[in-house]
Amino acid sequence: MVALIALGMAAAAQAQTPPPSVKAERAAAAPHIEGKTGEGKPFRLASLKGKVVLLLYWSTGCAVCRDKMPELRTNYEGWAGQPFELVAVSTDTRMRDMLDYEAIISRTVPTRQRFVQLWAGDGSYRDNLGPHAQLPAGYLIDKSGKIVERYLGRIPPQAWDRIADLL
Secondary structure (H helix, E strand, O other): OHHHHHHHHHHHHHHHOOOHHHHHHHHOOOOOEEEEEOOOOEEEHHHHOOOEEEEEEEOOOOHHHHHHHHHHHHHHHHOOOOOEEEEEEEOOOOHHHHHHHHHHHHHHOOHHHOOEEEEOOOOOOEEOOOOOOOOOEEEEEOOOOOEEEEEEOOOOOHHHHHHHHHO
């Protein structure tokens, strides 16, 4: 009987342990990202505390990612003067692909529509969010630095309303 009680207590303890995915989400609640921008300047996500941040993982090889960039740039410009930042992390395997894309952007997109761009392949890049099976992948981060929403695929229109709520 004592063995059955002990077995029951062990099962209850296991039931209270959150599944690994929940643990991973909790660990990612305060993302840590650092590296160099496309211009070679040091960047730390923690330096944006006090701002709402839309963090976007993308690739130049992702048609959906490229298709959504004009919308992201327009919305970014619309939040000018607000405590908001958009940070894009290129997951391209070659830095040259990101730099070629940025060269086109520098000639065709107004400065007020350009946002921070990092390359995940840089040796200085650090990230505690792990790999992303689907691109684009986005995270909405509140002013305290915690992830409040995650988006897979296109950033939904409601995300911009949520940003307004967080500002």
